[in-house]
Amino acid sequence: MKKKQIIIWILTIFSFIFIIRIAYLQLLTEKYRLNAANTSIKSEYQIPLRGYIMDRNGKILVGSTPSYELTFTEIQMEKDFDTLSFCKLVNISKEDFIFKINSLKAKGGKNYSKLVPYTFIKGLSKEDLARIQEKLFKYNAFSIIRTPERNYFVKSAGNILGFVNEVNQKYIKSDSTYYLPGNLAGMAGVEKSYEKDLRGIKGIKYIQKDRKSRSIGSYKDGEYDQKMQTGKDITLSIDYDLQEYAEKLLTNKRGGVVAIDPNNGEILAMASSPVIDPSVFIGRDKNKHIYALQVDSINKPMYDRAAQAAYPPGSTFKLVNGLVAMQMGVIDENTTFVCKHGFHYGNRKIACHCGYFYTPIKMDKAIQKSCNNYFAETYVKILSKYPNDIEKSINEWSDIMKSFGVGDYMNNDLAVGSRGNIPNANYYNKRYGKDKWNIYTIISNSIGQGEILATPLQIANYTAAIANRGFFFTPHIVKAINGTPISDPNFIKPKYTKVDRKYFDIVNEGMELVVLSGTGRRIYTKTFSQEGKTGTSQNPHGRDHSIFVLIAPADKPKIAIAVVVENGGFGGTYAGPIASLVAEKYLTGNVERKSMEESIIKANFQSEYTRQWNDYLKRIGMYIPPNLPNEAKEKIKEIQQNRKISFKERQKLIHTIINSKMSSVPEINKINLTNE
Known part of the structure; x- marks a missing residue:
């Protein structure tokens, strides 16, 4: 009995508290008075202008201008709404009006709300604005709001800047307290990663209406209004002139160029080719242009090769392999190996063309001439550190390697990125099976091939760590917000690698020899000192990728650069000349080596890219030779679209048409597509 009484008392107390709370909210607060369903009080949103985006030198890259749109809130529509007069006012037909309303509801789907204002007409002209504003008071369900429209003052760097577009339901759910259908938000680049800073804070004005829905002034003199705040201005770390120059050097090439200031981690340039002109992201046809870029399977311009594309880093990886080996204590700066035209294991070998044959060489000479044998022997020692326990050896190697920022997203402020790959024992156990792999299974890792993958950004970062003799700052794209330098500890505090400072000198000496008399001697100049390393990354689909890392000046580094040119060869x-020219542009303000510059800009690999694409289409049975008769081309398209027959059967039929070189309609029509 006592328990029953206790439960009754508890329920009574909670019910009393609930009633008091309801009474307080309804009688003593304005929350429900200001609800959009209250037709006597209308909320008007003010969309702030987005903040400007500038480069490190104050050059305005992106700005905002006000634009106006008409919004619709269904709950506020009058029962006697005069559809025809409204349509005449906004210059649309009744059919258009019905279509637009139905489209808004369909777009909102299950989340459509009669209480929420939806964009009805975008981009009102000044003439439309003046005409509509004068009589809009008659139509309580419609309001005019100001929205920002982006202006791009540059013709490149689209991969960095990104774009804004209308939010979808998924985006709205990510921040339902801010976004409403029809709002714009950053969808890529800096516009996305710094959206909350750039967008500002919406303003809300509560307007009181009389019984005829006419405005009679602010509700309670604006006591509950929310003041609009313009978006914050962003100053990028990018030097736009340097960015534009790097993009120019990548003309008719694919790849990425990343330049970092090793003293603070600021990204000075991050070029990706093909280059995107951000002006295509504005205007009435922007969605058509965005879609065209997204579906361009050949060039993939929306794929940021500087931050997303993971490549085998080739011989540039020898630098960090050597450092990790010294840290693990398996070699030191005096360790020598003898190269016999390559590294031999069983009946196989990794060829080498260093020229230091049958002579003991140390690490600096091995770096200078990029000796494959030296670093293969070094990797054998790494994996043999713990006898009969290769898993422990490779895990230690992997752990130290990852401290250079490879194999991870790096926690930077970019909108996109790639982890790359630094394998460990678990990776190989999954790939080959436990105890089914050994040193020679993965020996290609020694020269930056095999399973090693890194983005140009990651490669530039480990180059910066080498420049600093063992530490780096997380690479970042923003220098200041509203004029105040960034203060995030992730960007301003150094990250130390797990390699002691004492091991770096011989690596830097070797890199200097690369430029003075080694594999990178083509880029030598008396204007400034350089340290570099060539890399040639094997590619199964065509010519090797050309890779280069550079530090300049050698004595007091101000810039660390990584360049990847797809299918560029050695x-x-x-890659080497591009890196050196970018460094010259940054350090001196101009470029004197005009002949080198001209030869790089003129280099054109489009034919190689076209060949690879055609080879891919042939492999999947989608290639149509240009010299085939039109009837044959049409028949191939018909076959490609036919899903009643298997993929292999479609390929077989296509090959039959191509190989028979059909030229007459009767021959082509003999191909039967009804066979299962």
Whole structure:
């Protein structure tokens, strides 16, 4: 009995508290008075202008201008709404009006709300605005709001800047307290990663209406209004002139160029080719242009090769492999190996063309001439550190390697990125099976091939760590917000690698020799000192990728650069000159080596990219030779679209048409597509 009484008392107390709370909210607060369903009080949103985006030198890259749109809130529509007069006012037909209303409801789907204002007409002209504003008071369900429209003052760097677009339901759910259908938000680049800073704070004005829905002034003299705040201005770490120059050097090439200030981690340039002109992201046709970029399977311009594309880093990886080996204590700066035209294991070998044959060489000479044998022997020692326990050895190697920022997203402020890959024992156990792999299974890791993958940004970062003799700052794209330098500890505090400072000198000496008399001697100049390393990354689909890392000046580094040119061949041919020219532009303000510059800009690999694409289409049975008769081309398209027959059967039929070189309609029509 006592328990029953206790439960009754508890329920009574909670019910009393609930009633008091309801009474307080309804009688003593304004929350429900200001609800959109209250037709006597109308909320008008003010969308702030987005903040400006500037480069490190104050050059305005992106700005905002006000635009106006008409919004619709269904709950506020009068029962005697005059559809025809409204349509005449906004210059649309009744059919258009009905279509627009139905489209808004369909777009909102299950989340559509009669209480929420939806964008009805975008981009009102000044003439429309003046005409509509004068009589809009008659139509309580419609309001005019100001919205920001982006202006791009540059013709490149689209991969960095990104774009804004209308939010979808998923985006709204991510921050339902701010976004409403029809609002704009950053969808890529800096616009996305710094959205909350750039967007500002919406203003809300509560307008009181009389019984005829006419405005009679602010509700309670604006006591509950929310003041609008313009978005914050963003100053990028990018030097736009340097960015534009790097993009120019990548003309008719694919790849990425990343330049970092090793003293603070600021990204000075991050070029990705093909280059995107951000002006395509504005205007009435922007969605069409965005879609065209997204579906361009050949060039993939929306794929940021500087931050997303993971490549085998090739011989540039030898630098960190050597450092990790010294830290693990398996070699030191005096360790020598003898190269016999390559590294031999069983009946296989990794060829080498260093030129230091049958002579003991140390690490600096091995770096200078990029000796494959030296670093293969070094990797064998790494994996043999713990006899009969290769898993422990590779895990230690992997752990130290990852301290250079490879194999991880790096926790930077970019909108996109790639982890890359630094394998460990678990990775190989999954791939090959436990105890089914050994040193020679993965020996290609020694020269930056095999399973090693890194983005140009990651490669530039480990180059910056080498420049600093063992530490780096997380690479970041923003320098200041509203004029105040960034203060995030992630960006302003150094990250130390797990390699002691004492081991770096011989690596830096070797890199200097690369430029003075080694594989990168083509880029030598008396204007400034350089340290570099060539890399040639093997590619199964065509020519090797050309890779180069550079530090300049050698004595007091101000810039660390990584360049990847897809299918560019030897690292010193294209990637090396691009890195050196970018450094010259940044350090001196101009470029004197005009002949080198001209030869790089003129280099064109489009034919190689086209060949690879055609080879891919042939492999999947989608290639149509240009010299085939039109009837044959049409028949191939018909076959490609036919899903009643298997993929292999479609390929077989296509090959039949191509190989028979059909030229007449009767021959082509013999192909039967009804076979299962």
